[in-house]
Amino acid sequence: MADGKTKKRIEELVKLLNYYNYMYYVENNPVVTDYEYDTLYKELAGLEREHPQYRRADSPTLKVGGEPLKKFAAVRHMVPMLSIDNTYSKEELLDFDARVKKITETDEKNIEYAVELKYDGVAVALIYEGGNFLRGVTRGDGWQGDDITENLKTVKTLPLFIPYKKPLEVRGEIYMRKDIFMRINGEKKKSGETPFANPRNATAGSLKLLDPKTVAKRNLQLFAYQGIAENGAATHWEMLEFLKKTSFPVNPHRKLVKNIEEAIDYCVQWQSKRADLPYNIDGMVIKVNSLALREKSGATSKSVRWAVAYKFPAEQAETTLKEVRVQVGRTGTLTPVAILEPVEVSGTTVSRATLHNFDEIKRLGVKTGDRVFIEKGGEIIPKIIKPVPEKRTGNEKDIPVPHECPVCGGSIVKDDEGVALRCLNVRCPAQVKERITHFTSRDAMDIEGLGEKWVDIFVDKKMLSDYGDIYTNITYEKLMDLERMAETSSRNLVEAIEKSKDRPLANLVFALGIRHIGIHASEILAEKFGSIKELGEADEETLSSINEIGPVMAKSIADFFRNEENIRVIRKLKDAGVKTEQGRAEAAKSDKFAGLTFVITGTLSGYTRDELASLIKKQGGRVAGSVSGNTDYLICGADPGSKLDKAKELNVKILSESDFNTL
Ligand SMILES: [Zn+2]
Structure with a gap:
């Protein structure tokens, strides 16, 4: 072209x-x-x-996401990002209204307000010049923040280019949807990492990452809620409409009200509706609508006087801590879990709460039998905020810090970060069960029918001592000997196990359960090394030189393959016929189509479009979406569309499906 x-x-x-x-x-x-x-x-x-x-x-x-950064540069805000005072009651909101009237010396009986949701995310300032997104900065201390432009570019709802050419500063909130939060925490848990406490922490943590490519995977979102520009807008509402027209995401849940009473009504409405939103909010923001009045009301050194936040009361409840159970995870981490007298918190019954670790128990000073306050904030799992010592009867008991693993009695140590306790016994039944369950899970070997329940039974019956036993010790005969196993399910399970031997290498790498290695890292490793053998032979230096594999991950992989026990289990897998290297399809890669661009049109009979596209790519070719002067071949199936006409017009070579196969 x-x-x-x-x-x-x-x-x-x-x-x-x-x-x-x-x-x-x-x-x-x-x-x-x-x-x-x-x-x-x-x-x-x-x-x-x-x-x-x-x-x-x-x-x-x-x-x-662009190239990784060394560190973020500090940037001074052109207009300080002041905070907004919090209020917690109707009375405080009425006081706010009276104060605004007094400061601005207005004659109006009522002040018009804009009421918006208060997002539980991270505030940012976005600078545009000549229509281009120039820079994005965190709030920081209000006067100076971090330049996180590259990370913000990955936010899909943030426009990189806008039709407004004059200088514009947009203030908004970066947030993470609840479902994305759950997914990321699920992945973190699977790879043995500490999950984020709530979506806000997850957002803040993601924006602090130095590798924008990782940030891009976090699927962060933006809501714009303030514009600073000389665009003739007289009110905040007009400014919001302007932002919306300029292609910024402006939340539709907002209201322009005539007076403070209406504002209060709207706040109360959202208090009960907020659980239905796909993201977290922790209150409402009430802003003076007239920009002229705003100017008059000014600011203190810390906060603006023209806006106020109404915080929803925290969803708390009081109950009794019945006992603390210690769970042992796949990598041996001991997690204390609070078992509570069931209690209702904002519509759901809560009977468990997290205590994170034993340092947290010490910090809270909580005892078994205590009355405790629990809170369900942005967090998905409720937490214990504090005990109520005044209500103690003398029967409460200290929660002991374990000196050995509660499941196997093996010795325990504090882990690298010095907080969590870990059981060191690789044969610990709790760990064995967790490891096997992980091995059979969907992203791993995907052995349907071999879930937690059966893994428990098989381990207890000594049919499984590690995941390597799955392929030799679970036979149709043995299954039929078990009381609760039906014929069909036995047959299905044996089939599922057999089928899993051909899982792609990436899934097998993930299934091994190496600490800190999630499915994404497993894909990278599988592609890089092509076999478990090669991966196991790589040293830490080689591993950490791979893009997206950090030093912690590299050490974890090297440690895993230094462990005799792990090597023994991997040998069991190989001996049983589990595929430990990439299949022939990959090996068949060639550069036959290198430099050639293909376009596909119409309905194909022998392939799906995706299959055909991937076949072309494997041979080094490129697949484009539309015909242009750059196209070398049009592959034409039945009922072709306008692409065929275009190809004829541009003299592009046209191939039928069988022509292509011959090629
Ligand atoms: Zn143990």
Whole structure:
């Protein structure tokens, strides 16, 4: 393709993809299929790779994250990011209204307010110049924050390019949806890492990461709630409408009210509705709508006088701590769990709470039998906030710190971070069960029918002492000897076990249960090493030189393969016929189609489009979404669309499915 054409095509694709993103993420109204989006996206990424000089600052490919940073630079805010005072009652809100009237010396009987949700996330300032997203900064101390521009570029709802060319500063909140939070914590737990306490911590933690590619995977979102610009807006409401038109995500749950009483009503409404939102809010924000009045009301050194937050009362309850059970995880971590007298907190019955670790128990000074306050805030699992010592009867008992593993009696140590206790016995039945359950789970070997319940039984009956035994010790005959096993389920389980021997290498790497190694890291390792043998032979230095594999992960992998016990179990897997290297499909890679661009149209008979595309890619070719001067071949199935006409027009070679197969 001629250079001018390439540049134009890149512009076209960027514009189109940004529009699709906007419709998808901001308007919640997708206008193309994922397949169409992906093919266009791949075409753009390919063109940018070949012609980096034409890469645009507003390209959606930037959303996957740029190069890692060494550290964040400190930046001074042009307009200080002052905080907002909190209120907790109707009376305090009435006081706020009276104060605003007094300071601004207004004659109005009523002040108009804008009422918005108060997000439980991280506040940021976004600077735009000439329509481009220039810089994004954290609040910091209100006067100076961290430049986290590269991380913010990965936020899908944050526009990199806007139609407004004059200087604009947008204030907003970066947040994480509850479902994403659950998913990330699930992954963290699986790879033996400490989960985030709540979505806000997860958001803050993600924004502090130095590798934008990792940030991109956290799926952070933005709500814009303030604009600073000389655009003629007279009210905050107009400013919000302007931001919305300028393609910023502005939350639809907001209200313009005539007076403080209406504002209070709206706040109370959301108190009961907030659980239905897909993200956390911890209150409402009430802002003076007139920008002129705002100017008049001014600020103290710490907070603005024209806005106030109404915080929802924390969802707390009092109950009795019946006992503390110690759970032993896959990597041996001992976690104390509080068993509570069941109690209702904001609509759900709570009977367990987390105590994190034994230092936390000491810090709280809580005893078994205590009356305790529990809170269900942004956290998904409720926590104990404090005991009520005044209500003690003298029958409460200290919670002992274990000196040995409560399950196997083996010795325990404090882990690397000096907080959690860990059982060192690799044969510890609790750990064995957790490891086997992990091995059989969906992202691992995906052995359906071998869940927690059966793993418990098999380990207790000594049929399994590690996951290597699965392939030799679980036979149809043995299963039929068990009381509760039916014929069909026995047969199905044996089949599922047999089938799992061919799982892709990445899933096997994950299944091994190496500490800190999640499914994503496993994919990287599988691709890099191609076999368990090669992976096991790699030293720490080699491992940590791989992109996205940090020193902690590298050490963990090396430690794993230094352990005789682990080597023995891996040998069992190999001997049983579990595939420990990448299949032939990968080995068949060639560069037959290198430099060639294919476009696929119509309905194929022998392949799905994805299969055909991946076949072409394996041979080094490229698959584009639409026909252009850059296309070498159009593969044409039944009922082709306009792509065929375009190809004819551009003299692109046209192949039928069988032509392609011969090729
Ligand atoms: Zn143990």
